[in-house]
Amino acid sequence: MTKRIATWNINSVRLRMPLIERFVQTHQPDILCLQEIKCRQAEFPSAPLTAMGYKHIAINAQKGYHGVAIASRVPFEKSFTREFCQKGDARHIAATFDPGVLGAEPVTVHNFYIPAGGDIPDPQLNPKFEHKLSFLDELEAWTKSDGLANGKSVLVGDLNIAPLETDVWNHKALLKIVSHTPIEVDRLQRVFGAGPWVDAIRHLVPEPERLFTWWSYRSPNWEAANKGRRLDHIWLSKTLAPQLKTMEILKEARGWDRPSDHVPVTVDLED
DNA sequence: ATGGTTGGGGTCCAA
Numbered sequence A: 001m002t003k004r005i006a007t008w009n010i011n012s013v014r015l016r017m018p019l020i021e022r023f024v025q026t027h028q029p030d031i032l033c034l035q036e037i038k039c040r041q042a043e044f045p046s047a048p049l050t051a052m053g054y055k056h057i058a059i060n061a062q063k064g065y066h067g068v069a070i071a072s073r074v075p076f077e078k079s080f081t082r083e084f085c086q087k088g089d090a091r092h093i094a095a096t097f098d099p100g101v102l103g104a105e106p107v108t109v110h111n112f113y114i115p116a117g118g119d120i121p122d123p124q125l126n127p128k129f130e131h132k133l134s135f136l137d138e139l140e141a142w143t144k145s146d147g148l149a150n151g152k153s154v155l156v157g158d159l160n161i162a163p164l165e166t167d168v169w170n171h172k173a174l175l176k177i178v179s180h181t182p183i184e185v186d187r188l189q190r191v192f193g194a195g196p197w198v199d200a201i202r203h204l205v206p207e208p209e210r211l212f213t214w215w216s217y218r219s220p221n222w223e224a225a226n227k228g229r230r231l232d233h234i235w236l237s238k239t240l241a242p243q244l245k246t247m248e249i250l251k252e253a254r255g256w257d258r259p260s261d262h263v264p265v266t267v268d269l270e271d
Numbered sequence B: 001a002t003g004g005t006t007g008g009g010g011t012c013c014a015a
Helices: A017-027 A046-051 A127-145 A182-193 A200-204 A238-243 A251-255
Strands: A003-009 A031-035 A056-060 A068-072 A078-080 A092-097 A107-113 A153-158 A197-199 A232-237 A244-249 A265-269
Touching: A003 A017, A003 A107, A003 A153, A003 A232, A017 A046, A031 A107, A031 A153, A046 A056, A056 A092, A068 A092, A068 A107, A127 A182, A197 A200, A197 A238, A200 A232, A200 A244, A200 A265, A232 A238, A232 A265, A238 A244
Parallel strands: A003 A031, A107 A153
Antiparallel strands: A003 A265, A031 A068, A056 A068, A078 A092, A092 A107, A153 A232, A197 A232, A244 A265
């Protein structure tokens, strides 16, 4: 059976439960990775998710900010989190699935919410940008030391970086805008250069086709202006690439009532 | 170059 993995920066999970229900009804993801849940552990809407079939839930929460969760219809063997930059932020959670769920071998799904990085693209002047770069450095070191890509791994989430020229609406205009600056794109490339990783979305839809997963709230006519960026990602260990069948970026979700500024991204993996 | 909007928590910060 093919399994569908979805990633979605939900921007307050409590507020968006009607949107999650709508997405689940139409797309039936098996494994749903959420970022920016913005609630404490006890406030996470586990009951309605369980009622929708997501009986296996792992949460890394903090009050008010950030927070990530994995809700799955298929059981996972274990889940774990890692703290980055010793800041106490809830920006990572992972779940390891037994052989038979996502192929013949165990597969770990990592769900990330990488720091946005503030406005000024200079780590000397902007501690948030420094945090973002440090987070990426730590992630690179971890993927190397633990051989994340050598095993069977899926890495999803809001990485807050649009690495390619066609991942933004205007490459030149955004070169000094945090999310598309050469310095952070270089760091991200180092993360994924540290192992044999495949950008699942670009593997299926290569450049120069433009792909966006986020449109700012600050643009009243987001659809007409279409000044988007591809901030949300799904990467696979290269050994999983043969199982990759399809992907979808659900752009229409940006137009739903009281939307997140990010839309769901899904891939289908054959086992 | 600037300002635009949204969410959470609480009278401002993060995105």
